[in-house]
Structure formats: structure tokens, C-alpha cells
Amino acid sequence: MKPQKARITFRSKLEASPVKIVWDGAIATIGVGEGRLIPLVIIDGSDRPDIEELIRIHQYLPSGDVESQWIQLKGGEGKICLRLRFKRPVELVAILEFDIIGQGGLIDQIVTAKAIYLQAGREGDRLATTTDSPRMSVEVPDTGFYNEWNRMLMKWTEKGFRQRGLNRQDAKSATREFIEKWRSFGRFRMKGPQVE
Amino acid sequence: MANDLSLYAAIGSGVAALVSAWFAYLSIRVSKRSLCLSEQQEERHRPHLVPYLMDGYVKFVAHENLRVYGFSLSISNRSDVDDSVAQIELQLTYKAPSGISIAVKARHDTKLNNVFAGGNMAMLPIPLRIDAHQTIAGWVYFGIKEELFRGSAVDKFTIILTDSHDIVSTVEPIIVRELVDETPKS
Numbered sequence: 262m263k264p265q266k267a268r269i270t271f272r273s274k275l276e277a278s279p280v281k282i283v284w285d286g287a288i289a290t291i292g293v294g295e296g297r298l299i300p301l302v303i304i305d306g307s308d309r310p311d312i313e314e315l316i317r318i319h320q321y322l323p324s325g326d327v328e329s330q331w332i333q334l335k336g337g338e339g340k341i342c343l344r345l346r347f348k349r350p351v352e353l354v355a356i357l358e359f360d361i362i363g364q365g366g367l368i369d370q371i372v373t374a375k376a377i378y379l380q381a382g383r384e385g386d387r388l389a390t391t392t393d394s395p396r397m398s399v400e401v402p403d404t405g406f407y408n409e410w411n412r413m414l415m416k417w418t419e420k421g422f423r424q425r426g427l428n429r430q431d432a433k434s435a436t437r438e439f440i441e442k443w444r445s446f447g448r449f450r451m452k453g454p455q456v457e
Numbered sequence: 458m459a460n461d462l463s464l465y466a467a468i469g470s471g472v473a474a475l476v477s478a479w480f481a482y483l484s485i486r487v488s489k490r491s492l493c494l495s496e497q498q499e500e501r502h503r504p505h506l507v508p509y510l511m512d513g514y515v516k517f518v519a520h521e522n523l524r525v526y527g528f529s530l531s532i533s534n535r536s537d538v539d540d541s542v543a544q545i546e547l548q549l550t551y552k553a554p555s556g557i558s559i560a561v562k563a564r565h566d567t568k569l570n571n572v573f574a575g576g577n578m579a580m581l582p583i584p585l586r587i588d589a590h591q592t593i594a595g596w597v598y599f600g601i602k603e604e605l606f607r608g609s610a611v612d613k614f615t616i617i618l619t620d621s622h623d624i625v626s627t628v629e630p631i632i633v634r635e636l637v638d639e640t641p642k643s
Contacts, residue, residue: 314553321604349562
């Protein structure tokens with residue numbers, strides 16, 4: 262599906278601004294998403310107390326509803342955003358902005374795992390130091406973005422390699438190798454005990 | 458003579474024009490009324506559920522640390538078409554410790570029927586079919602873990618009904634009475 266220009270309306274300026282991501286990583290859990298490696302982002306809860314509250318209360322309520330959409334904001338060249346529109350249990354919109362060169366692997370993992378974990382925190386928080394913090398998983402189904410993402414990933418990864426001094430030919434082969442290796446790493450699955 | 462004839466002809470045509478203008482005016486009035494009737498008929502074909510709140514209670518289930526809200530509702534289908542309720546939710550608005558107002562939605566949980574009167578009250582199942590010009594009454598239940606509120610008081614309750622056409626109707630309970638050992642406190 263080709264990208265289309267559209268005007269999106271938001272309820273407030275706060276919802277229209279991208280949420281600050283303070284850390285990212287990935288978690289694979291037996292019994293969740295068939296053990297897939299699901300990316301996790303820690304967002305700055307001081308900027309968005311509503312998202313922080315949503316993540317906290319989510320642990321006391323059954324699964325909610327969320328719509329996801331990959332978007333590129335006006336003037337956001339080299340960046341891609343994941344717009345999450347939560348409908349239940351709380352209605353709110355969160356925009357996660359990613360840098361394609363710096364966080365291409367993370368975006369690729371979200372696209373292939375079709376899910377993301379959200380956790381609220383503060384500047385300096387890491388997954389290792391906040392293992393007990395509440396987090397919520399959000400499904401990100403493929404809405405026709407996969408092919409477009411492949412094109413973007415190739416273009417921007419190659420650009421990144423060229424910025425590091427590789428010539429066009431070497432940058433192309435390094436890009437292919439990087440994506441292949443990254444995806445084989447991303448295919449990792451946590452396996453539960455085998456039943457005989 | 459010729460002049461007289463043309464005069465009569467002119468008068469005749471003038472009268473005929475006036476008569477046709479009158480008939481045109483009458484037909485406009487009739488068309489307007491039939492358009493109005495068709496619009497009213499069309500309006501009656503549009504799904505339209507009207508909820509009415511009869512009673513509302515809250516009970517604390519200590520061993521589960523659960524706050525269970527029970528509301529007695531009647532739902533009328535005022536349209537000419539059959540409809541069904543796809544979802545009934547309770548939206549609770551409270552102030553989080555950070556000061557922001559949060560509106561959280563909980564779904565009608567049929568498993569909570571036993572919390573009030575030992576499950577002897579008529580409960581509304583989901584999905585719920587309501588035929589044209591019919592009214593259905595029963596109880597809806599919502600369970601919320603006490604930890605969710607962290608001591609904050611609920612500022613506003615809203616019961617949200619969503620029908621199979623995604624049309625939303627709401628009703629706002631003002632006073633929810635606390636139920637202790639099946640005896641209302643107030």
C-alpha cells in the first residue's frame with residue numbers, strides 16, 4: 262500500500278506531540294506471543310501522566326482496544342511514528358516517534374513481532390532496573406505497511422552506512438547483510454518446557 | 458371586435474395562470490408535507506435506543522478487593538427497526554494522584570450476578586436483542602479492583618450503551634448507594 266497524505270485531528274496539543282522515549286529493548290516471554298521477542302519502550306511518564314495511568318490501571322482490567330497506524334509527521338524526514346489510538350479502557354492517543362537510522366532495528370522488530378510493550382518511567386530508567394514496573398502489550402497488526410517499511414529500511418540503512426564512509430556498492434551489500442542478520446536475531450523465540 | 462377578443466383571451470390566460478399558480482402552490486404544500494412525513498418515517502427507521510436508570514448500588518467484595526457496581530436499567534427501542542445492544546460499559550471519571558482526570562471504562566461482567574441478592578435478580582445478557590418499540594429491563598454489573606483508584610473518589614459515572622450499528626447512548630447515574638449486607642446505607 263502506498264503512503265497517503267492525510268490530516269489527523271487530535272483532542273489536545275499533548276496528544277499531537279510525540280511521546281518521549283527514554284529507553285528501548287525487547288522481552289521474550291513463554292506464553293506471550295508464542296515466545297516472540299517483543300520490543301519494549303520506556304516512555305517518559307512525567308510528560309504524559311495519562312499514559313502512565315493507563316499502563317498502571319491496565320493490570321487491574323481485562324484487555325482493552327487499540328488501533329495502530331504507522332505515520333510520518335510533516336517535516337519528519339528520516340523518522341517514522343507509530344500512532345496508537347486507545348479506545349478502552351481509557352481513550353487517548355500516543356505517538357511514538359522513531360529515528361529510522363538509529364532505531365531501524367527496533368521498528369523492524371515491532372513490524373515483524375506485530376506487538377510492542379509500553380512501560381512508563383523517567384529519564385535514566387532501564388528495563389533491568391524496573392523489572393517490577395507495570396507494562397502493557399499492544400498489538401500492532403500489519404495494515405499494509407510491511408512492504409513500504411522494507412523499502413524505507415533499505416534506503417535509510419544504506420544511507421547510514423554511506424554516512425560512515427562506505428561506497429555505494431559496499432553500503433548496499435552491508436545493508437542486505439545487516440537486515441538479514443538482524444531478522445535472524447529477531448526470529449528468536451523463547452521455548453517452554455517440552456511435553457513428552 | 459378583434460380588440461375585444463384579444464382582451465378576453467388575455468383575461469382568460471391571466472385567470473388560467475392564476476389558477477395554475479394556485480394549484481402549484483397547493484402541490485408545493487402537499488409535497489412539503491409528504492417530504493416531512495417521509496423524513497419522520499426515515500427517522501423512525503434509524504436505530505435509537507433510550508436507556509433509563511432505575512437504581513444503582515455499589516458493593517465492596519473484601520476478599521477479592523473488588524468494587525462491584527450494579528445498575529438496574531431499562532432500555533427502550535423507539536425505532537421501527539429491531540436492534541441489539543452489543544456492549545454495555547461503565548465509564549468512571551476520577552482524579553489520578555498526578556492531578557489529571559482519567560475516564561476509565563469497564564465492561565458489563567455477567568459473572569458478577571451472584572454479588573447482589575445471591576444472583577436472583579434479572580440480568581441483562583450481552584449481546585441483547587431489542588425488537589422495535591420494545592423495552593427490556595434488568596441489571597448490569599461492573600467489577601473494578603480497588604487498587605485502580607488508589608484512594609481517589611469517583612467524580613462521575615456514565616453508563617455507555619453501544620448498539621450493533623456502533624450508535625452510542627448514555628445515561629449518567631448521579632447517586633450510587635453503598636450496599637452493606639444487602640441493606641442500602643442511605
